[in-house]
Amino acid sequence: MASLLERTYNPDVLTCLANLSNDEVLTPPELANQVLDLLPDDLWRDPSVKILDPFCKSGVFLREAAKRFIRGLEDVFPDLQERVDHVMHEQLYGIAITEMTALLSRRSLYCSKFPNGRFSVSEFDGNEGNIRYRNIRHTWRNGKCVYCGASKEQYDRDEGLESHAYEFIHTSSPEEIFGMKFDVIVGNPPYQLDTGGSKRQAKPIYHLFVEQAKKLNPKYLTMIIQSRWFAGGMGLDTFRNSMMNDRHIVRIVDFANAKECFPQNSISGGVCYFLRDRERENDCLFTNVSNGDSNDMIRPLNEFPVLVRYNQAVPILRKVISHQDPSLSETVSAISPFGIPTSVRGTAVPSSSSDIRLLSSDGFSYISINTVKSKIDIFNSYKIAISQTGAEHACEPDKNGKFRVLTKSMCVLQPTDVCTHSYLAVGPMKDEDQCNNLLVYLKTKFIRFLILQAVSSIHISRQTFCFVPRLDFSHAWTDGELYARYGLEESEIEFIEGLIKPFDGAEQ
Numbered sequence: 001m002a003s004l005l006e007r008t009y010n011p012d013v014l015t016c017l018a019n020l021s022n023d024e025v026l027t028p029p030e031l032a033n034q035v036l037d038l039l040p041d042d043l044w045r046d047p048s049v050k051i052l053d054p055f056c057k058s059g060v061f062l063r064e065a066a067k068r069f070i071r072g073l074e075d076v077f078p079d080l081q082e083r084v085d086h087v088m089h090e091q092l093y094g095i096a097i098t099e100m101t102a103l104l105s106r107r108s109l110y111c112s113k114f115p116n117g118r119f120s121v122s123e124f125d126g127n128e129g130n131i132r133y134r135n136i137r138h139t140w141r142n143g144k145c146v147y148c149g150a151s152k153e154q155y156d157r158d159e160g161l162e163s164h165a166y167e168f169i170h171t172s173s174p175e176e177i178f179g180m181k182f183d184v185i186v187g188n189p190p191y192q193l194d195t196g197g198s199k200r201q202a203k204p205i206y207h208l209f210v211e212q213a214k215k216l217n218p219k220y221l222t223m224i225i226q227s228r229w230f231a232g233g234m235g236l237d238t239f240r241n242s243m244m245n246d247r248h249i250v251r252i253v254d255f256a257n258a259k260e261c262f263p264q265n266s267i268s269g270g271v272c273y274f275l276r277d278r279e280r281e282n283d284c285l286f287t288n289v290s291n292g293d294s295n296d297m298i299r300p301l302n303e304f305p306v307l308v309r310y311n312q313a314v315p316i317l318r319k320v321i322s323h324q325d326p327s328l329s330e331t332v333s334a335i336s337p338f339g340i341p342t343s344v345r346g347t348a349v350p351s352s353s354s355d356i357r358l359l360s361s362d363g364f365s366y367i368s369i370n371t372v373k374s375k376i377d378i379f380n381s382y383k384i385a386i387s388q389t390g391a392e393h394a395c396e397p398d399k400n401g402k403f404r405v406l407t408k409s410m411c412v413l414q415p416t417d418v419c420t421h422s423y424l425a426v427g428p429m430k431d432e433d434q435c436n437n438l439l440v441y442l443k444t445k446f447i448r449f450l451i452l453q454a455v456s457s458i459h460i461s462r463q464t465f466c467f468v469p470r471l472d473f474s475h476a477w478t479d480g481e482l483y484a485r486y487g488l489e490e491s492e493i494e495f496i497e498g499l500i501k502p503f504d505g506a507e508q
Contacts, residue, residue: 025188025191025262025265025267026057026058026060026188027057027058027060027061027188027224028060028261028262029060029063029064031224031261031262032060032061032064032188033064034253034273035061035186035222035223035224035273036061036064036065036068036186036222038220038222038251038273038275039184039220039222039275043183043184043220044068044069044071044072044073045072045073045075045076047073047076047077047086047090047091048183049069049091049183049184050090050091050092050093050180050181050182050183050184051065051091051092051093051182051183051184051185051186052093052094052095052178052182052184052185052186052216052218053093053094053095053185053186053187054094054095054168054174054185054187054189054209054212054213055095055096055097055166055168055187055188055189055190055209056094056095056096056097056101056102056105056131056187057096057097057101057104057105057188058101058104058105058108059094059101059104059105059106059107059108059109059131060108061186061187061188062092062094062105062108062109062131063108063109065091065092065186066087066088066092066109069083069087069091069092070083070084070087073086073087084121084122085122085123087122088109088110088115088121088122088124088129088130089122089124089130092109092130093130093131093178093182094109094130094131094132095131095132095133095167095168095177096131096132096133097166097190098133098162099133099135101133102128102131102132102133105131106128106129106131109129109131110122110124110129114127115127115128115129115131116129132167132177133167134167135159135163136163136165136166136167136170137163137165138150138152138155138156138163138165138170139170140152140156145165145170147165147169147170147171147208148165148166148169148170148193148205148208149193149203149205149235150164150165150193150203154194155193164190164193166190166209168209168212169205169208169209169212174212174213174215174216175215175216181216181217181218182216182218183218183219183220184218184219184220184221184222185213185216185218185220185221185222185223186220186221186222186223187209187223187224188223188224188225189205189206189209189210189223189225190205190206190209191204191205191206191225191226191267192204192205192206192226193205203234203235204226204228204229204234204235204236206223206225206226207225207229207236207239209223210223210225210239210243211239211242214276217278218278219277219278219279220275220276220277220278221275221276221278222273222274222275222276223273223274224261224271224272224273225271225272225273225274226267226268226269226270226271226272227254227255227256227269227270227271227272227309227456228268228269228456228457229243229307229456230254230269230306230307230308230309230456231306231307231454231455231456231457231463231464232306232463233456233457233459233461233463234457240306240307243301243307244301244302244307245301245302246276246301247281247282247283248276248277248278248280248281249274249275249276249284249301250275250276250277250280250282250284250285251274251275251284251285251287252272252273252274252275252284252285252286252287252301253272253273253274253287253289254270254271254272254286254287254288254289254309255270255271255272255289255290256270256288256289256290256309256310256395256396256397257270257290257291257396257397257401258270258271258394258396259396260289260291260292266393266394266396267394268394268395268457268458269394269395269455269456269457269458270309270395270456282298283298283299283300283301284298284299284300284301285297285298286298286299286301286311288309288310288311290310290397290401291397291400291401295310295311295312296311297311297314299311299314304317304467305454305463305466306453306454306456306463306466308453309453309456310453310495310499312492312495313449313453313495315492316449316486316488316492316495316496317450317453317467319486319487319488320450320467320469320486321467323469323485323486325469325470325471326469326470327465327466327467327468327469327470328426328465328468328469328470329462329463329465329466329468330470331426331427331428331470332424332425332426332461332462332465333376333378333424333425333426333462334462335388335421335424335461336374336420336421337374337376337378337418337419337423337424337425338372338373338374338375338376338379338418338419338420338425339372339373339374340358340367340371340372340373340418340419340420340421341420341421342360342361342420342421342422343420344358344360344367344371344420345358345360345362345365346358346360346365346366346367347365347366347367348365348366349366350366351366351368352368354368354369355367355368355369356368356369356372356416356417356418357413357414357416357417357418358371358417358418358419358420359385359411359413359417359418359419359420359423360419360420360422361409361420361422367418369416372418376425377428378425378427378428379415379416379418380415380416381415381427381428381429382412382413382414382415382427382428382429382430382431382432382434382435383412383413383417383425383426383427383428383429383435384410384411384412384413384425384426384427384429384435384438384439384442385409385410385411385412385413385419385423385424385425386406386407386410386423386424386425386426386442386460387406387407387409387410387422387423387424387460388421388422388423388424388459388460388461389407389422389458389459389460390405390406390407390455390457390458390459390460391403391404391405391406391407391408392404392405392458393458394458395455395456395457395458398501401498401499402498402499402500402501403448403452403499403500403501404448404500404501404503405448405449405451405452405455405500406442406443406448406451406460406503408503408504409423410439410442410443411439412432412435412436412439413425413427414432424460424461424462426438426442429473433474434473434474435473436476437473437474437475437476437477438473440476440477441471441473441476441477443503443504444477444478444479444482444503445479445496445497445500445502445503446479446482446483446496447468447482448500448503449496449499449500450467450468451464451465451467451468452499452500453467454466454467
């Protein structure tokens with residue numbers, strides 16, 4: 001038995017599998033162990049502890065937990081087979097997200113996809129063991145699932161097709177699934193549901209798993225999730241506020257570039273894993289990992305309107321906020337400022353004297369003024385057009401860990417100029433000179449650094465300008481002037497310069 005356990009508990013297979021999937025992100029064993037390391041050491045010596053992974057994919061969390069229990073309980077159960085039987089039958093439980101992942105998870109944990117088979121490291125009466133899978137269907141109301149919000153048009157499928165109706169979040173009583181209390185809930189939940197549009201329009205669902213797990217009130221809750229909740233949006237505002245004000249969240253480890261966790265996956269906004277401790281209420285030990293370097297800081301999560309990921313940015317933001325300047329966000333439009341869809345294109349030359357200029361991703365063209373559905377205050381004023389999509393693919397920094405943040409398509413719009421849904425409009429400005437000065441201001445490293453602190457997805461919105469002060473734009477601000485105005489120290493300037501690219505031209 002000892003040689004079988006040693007031979008079959010090999011992380012290399014799951015390391016390979018973790019690199020295969022993009023939609024269902026599988027967890028590499030090394031990362032699973034980093035998450036499990038958040039739990040106290042004495043937990044692995046307690047034979048009464050029960051652990052649940054409510055969204056098993058490869059079974060890696062349960063497998064790595066099993067290895068820890070098998071080592072930790074040696075004094076309690078000197079006989080290896082008795083120890084293995086106790087761990088497998090009494091301590092580890094899982095809910096698979098698909099029939100395939102159920103088989104894979106059982107193979108990982110029991111060394112056999114059939115735990116009642118002769119190759120299983122522990123014999124069960126049934127063929128599920130403690131890892132269950134049920135083919136759950138969505139519950140439709142007004143075209144949406146009442147539990148996860150999935151579109152009936154997209155996910156009302158034949159019985160033989162995967163519905164992505166995950167059992168753990170498709171019930172009002174998750175405690176009834178196993179009929180027991182769990183000390184630890186751990187895992188890496190599905191992150192999103194495709195809405196039928198592009199990837200960036202996908203609906204986040206990982207927060208539903210966190211909220212459901214809290215209902216079970218485990219002593220410890222630890223999960224890997226997208227970091228997009230830091231700034232909210234896409235239905236995550238309530239979840240963001242809940243997490244930021246939860247004093248039981250005592251540890252967060254955040255990766256601005258998800259490839260540092262999942263080398264083969266682009267995950268917009270990065271990923272993080274956290275520990276919620278039911279028995280403790282503290283400021284959070286927040287770790288930011290960027291380009292291989294990590295930085296730790298104990299701080300309250302709710303100090304700012306959004307959760308700031310860079311610890312080094314916190315004292316800089318405090319200095320900016322202490323000046324009590326009005327926020328530029330007050331002059332940033334909502335989405336689709338003129339009510340013109342992204343797909344609209346005009347003509348190369350005006351067809352009548354009343355035609356106006358339209359900025360789209362193809363550049364400027366001419367459309368009828370009647371095309372404008374929303375003539376907001378800045379219609380007749382100078383303003384800046386800013387792409388709603390950030391400069392970085394999936395918010396990932398370049399190979400040097402740097403960001404541009406805003407795209408180079410940012411430009412001045414004349415009075416009566418408009419833009420499509422793809423852009424935000426900033427204004428109004430008194431005259432063209434002030435508008436040009438605003439454009440220079442937005443290109444500075446300091447201002448793009450402040451914008452970055454409120455960015456957690458590929459999208460730029462009014463909210464992402466919440467830290468940007470609205471200053472006097474009668475002259476063009478430089479980075480040097482802004483650093484001096486807010487009293488930045490040399491180390492703070494170096495941090496900004498090391499994080500933000502020059503707006504124009506190649507890196508020096």
